[in-house]
Amino acid sequence: MNNHAIGVFxxxxxxxxxxxxxxxxxxxxxxxxxxxxxxCPYGDRSTEEVKQFTLEVIQFLLQFPLKAIxxxxxxxxxxxxxxxxxxxxxxxxxxxxxxxxxxxxSTNKGEVGIIGTAGTIKSGAYERTLxxxxxxxxxxxxxxxxxxxxxxxxxxxxPHADGIVAEALEALIGIDxxxxxxxxxxxxxxxxxxxxxxxxxVKLISSAEETASELSTILQYRGxxxxxxxxxxxxTTGDEAQxxxxxxxxxxxxxxxxxxxxxxxxxx
Numbered sequence: 001m002n003n004h005a006i007g008v009f010x011x012x013x014x015x016x017x018x019x020x021x022x023x024x025x026x027x028x029x030x031x032x033x034x035x036x037x038x039x040c041p042y043g044d045r046s047t048e049e050v051k052q053f054t055l056e057v058i059q060f061l062l063q064f065p066l067k068a069i070x071x072x073x074x075x076x077x078x079x080x081x082x083x084x085x086x087x088x089x090x091x092x093x094x095x096x097x098x099x100x101x102x103x104x105x106s107t108n109k110g111e112v113g114i115i116g117t118a119g120t121i122k123s124g125a126y127e128r129t130l131x132x133x134x135x136x137x138x139x140x141x142x143x144x145x146x147x148x149x150x151x152x153x154x155x156x157x158x159p160h161a162d163g164i165v166a167e168a169l170e171a172l173i174g175i176d177x178x179x180x181x182x183x184x185x186x187x188x189x190x191x192x193x194x195x196x197x198x199x200x201x202v203k204l205i206s207s208a209e210e211t212a213s214e215l216s217t218i219l220q221y222r223g224x225x226x227x228x229x230x231x232x233x234x235x236t237t238g239d240e241a242q243x244x245x246x247x248x249x250x251x252x253x254x255x256x257x258x259x260x261x262x263x264x265x266x267x268x
């Protein structure tokens with residue numbers, strides 16, 4: 001089982017931020033990544049719809065020999081993590097708890113901002129997780145719907161990116177916080193624009209590093225760390241050329257995504 005793959009899933013290309021960190025910390029591990037770009041973004045969809053989509057993608061990934069699954073999507077984590085854990089016998093990680101732990105480590109003031117999709121923010125998952133660890137933490141949450149399309153459209157380096165991000169974050173500007181959770185795995189791809197908007201005094205928290213660290217601990221504890229990478233694979237329900245370019249640019253690698261055309265991919 002040691003050289004079985006790790007399944008990583010996101011609504012689009014954003015989970016590549018988690019993949020990059022897994023590759024850095026665990027270079028021998030094989031990753032099978034699935035980006036459901038045809039139905040991205042998930043943030044404005046109902047909880048039941050996100051849960052359905054997540055379970056469909058997980059069923060696809062389970063055709064391969066996997067030793068762990070990482071739901072590298074905050075919206076899907078908040079909607080379906082427990083359902084996926086009930087479905088499989090291998091470890092399943094989300095990105096919300098690792099992100100919350102990283103924020104607790106970071107903050108000195110005990111005042112933390114959270115940005116995410118409408119679905120993630122509405123779920124209150126970060127607030128609950130933060131307060132379970134640190135009951136007196138103060139939080140400021142904001143949904144930022146324009147940011148995922150900015151990344152998925154390949155526009156994060158466009159002349160308008162800084163302005164769109166600043167406008168989306170306007171309600172948080174000037175709040176006395178020292179830490180901001182990027183509560184969507186797409187958002188680290190916009191970290192430069194976000195930092196400009198929110199100010200250098202605020203530390204940006206991506207869950208990627210903490211998630212990869214937790215994955216490493218679990219694999220080591222179970223004695224199933226890989227000895228050799230068997231070849232990473234990338235799947236998408238959308239345009240494979242665009243996905244390959246966006247993901248490859250962030251990873252610094254040339255990748256060839258495989259288009260998945262399943263019945264469920266056309267139900268949206």
